[in-house]
Amino acid sequence: MHVLVVHNRYASAQPSGENKVVDQEVALLRAAGHRVETFERRSDDIAARSLPGKAAVPLLVPWNPSVRRELAARLRAQRPDVVHVHNVFPLLSPAVLAACADAGVPAVATLHNYTQVCPPGTLQRDGQPCTECVGSSVPLPAVRHGCYRDSRLATVPLAVSLTANRRRWWTGVERFFCISAAQRDVLVRAGMPAERLAVKHNFVPEPDVRRTGPGEHVLYLGRLAETKGLRLLMAAWDEIADGGGAGVPLVIAGTGPLEAEVTAWAVGRDDVRYVGLYGPEECRRAIARAVAVVAPSTWLEAFGLVVVEAMAAGVPAVAAGHGAFTELVEDGVTGLLHRPREAASLASCLRRITDGPERNQEMGRAARLRYERGFSPAVGLERLVEGYRTAIAGRTEILGGNK
Structure with missing residues (x-):
């Protein structure tokens, strides 16, 4: 299978579970003989931008037209079987989904948090659970409370992206991978299409060392x-x-x-x-x-x-x-x-x-x-490939029905 993995890598100054999961899945697929390539942006690169370039970053959060053009051209040239989308914030944007549609390549997406229904993705405010924006078409409470980085201004691009791209996400992705049943339940209650939401727990590679005593x-x-x-x-x-x-x-x-x-x-x-x-x-x-x-x-x-x-x-x-x-x-x-x-x-x-x-x-x-x-690699590989095949089959049925 030929897979293109799309991911905006989080800053390297702090540990990132998402970066780790992406790297482990890529290595797992390649070890199993699949052809895997990546299309990435790195948040670390923002620091090297000019002052105007840094100021423009919030404008790219809802939509990055250059990413759409670049990714669509690559998809047409390489024709992968499926695109696997992970994080798109802040430099990729949901424009990656438009690129997949432009090239006619099915997309799957792993939902690592709750950004589909909550601008900062945490379902939390002031240290307490918060679901004010869940189920709302316009997440104004998040802006009012400045839920992202305690800043109304910083929250606006996320809220705009969620509002403007909700339908694109929910119709443009053939299969969403929820990383727990608890997460899936929240998203279904928020109105996401249940038939596209599958539970696929993250796997963990076999460790090279295991506990042999009581611990210290x-x-x-x-x-x-x-x-x-x-x-x-x-x-x-x-x-x-x-x-x-x-x-x-x-x-x-x-x-x-x-x-x-x-x-x-x-x-x-x-x-x-x-x-x-x-x-x-x-x-x-x-x-x-x-x-x-x-x-x-x-x-x-x-x-x-x-x-x-x-x-x-x-x-x-x-x-x-x-x-x-x-x-x-x-x-x-x-x-x-x-x-x-x-x-x-x-x-x-x-x-x-x-x-x-x-x-x-x-x-x-x-x-x-x-x-x-x-949660072993064997189980993770089986569920990952099964999700890809389901997405490819779904896309094929749609294309067949349009003929």
């Missing part, structure tokens, strides 16, 4: 942001420390807007280590040495990549009991679910996961089995 730390791995539950985790860990500690340190790896706050909180403590941004190999080894991985997100995560990476290494997770985590983590079997946004509940789960080594290792073995059955 609790690990938080990801972006240092409030939506990821960092402040909640700090409050819960302080509660545990006041009660005598967990017996192992908390290791926090990543970068983000709360980095200074996390750094200051960790200074002078022997029960907390902030280690900065880990590379891929460091991440894998840190997970394999963990008693548990903690994912206390306060927003409704559409997936939860670090939880599945922990499963692959035979490590249980402590995660928030909402969003995709409820289908990834079987409470009490492969990990523990805490009550969302409740520090006391998170602290209780962290105590439980660190108190009983035998029970912890039993959960780790169950987590590994769950990975093998649902």
Whole structure:
């Protein structure tokens, strides 16, 4: 199969689960013998633009005409079987869908978040769940509240794009890949075409190292942001420390807007280590040495990549009991679910996961089995190719019906 992958890569200064997923899927398809090429833009390149060029970026968010021309020409020249769209913000825009239509190539799209129904894609405002814009044809509440980067001006291009391109997305994509059933439910309720929405969990490559003992730390791995539950985790860990500690340190790896706050909180403590941004190999080894991985997100995560990476290494997770985590983590079997946004509940789960080594290792073995059955490369490849074939068949039926 000949696949063209379209993706606007996120800035490299912070960890990006989407970039990782795209790279892993490309490698998986190529290893299976498929021909895969990429059409990309990089957010890192914005910094090198002239001042007028930087000022023009918001205007490209709803529509980038040069991308349409360039991609359409490439599609006509190379004739891939299918185009797989990932992120299009901010430099690609939904013009990529028009290019696919121009060239008559079917498109599939992975929905990594909720940008189809929420301009910033988080379904959250001021640290609390928010669905004001879900189901609305014009997301004015997002603009009024400045939901993207706490800025009304920065939110406007996203709101305009969502409003202007809603129909183009919903009719121009043959198959949407939702990365969890929880995400699909939200999108169906928002009015997206249910028949085009398929659940395809992200897969995780087989790790080169797995846990062999009880573990030596609790690990938080990801972006240092409030939506990821960092402040909640700090409050819960302080509660545990006041009660005598967990017996192992908390290791926090990543970068983000709360980095200074996390750094200051960790200074002078022997029960907390902030280690900065880990590379891929460091991440894998840190997970394999963990008693548990903690994912206390306060927003409704559409997936939860670090939880599945922990499963692959035979490590249980402590995660928030909402969003995709409820289908990834079987409470009490492969990990523990805490009550969302409740520090006391998170602290209780962290105590439980660190108190009983035998029970912890039993959960780790169950987590590994769950990975093998649902999130391995073999399963990921099968579901990915199945989605492509469905999209190609759907496009063929449409063309046949128009003859």
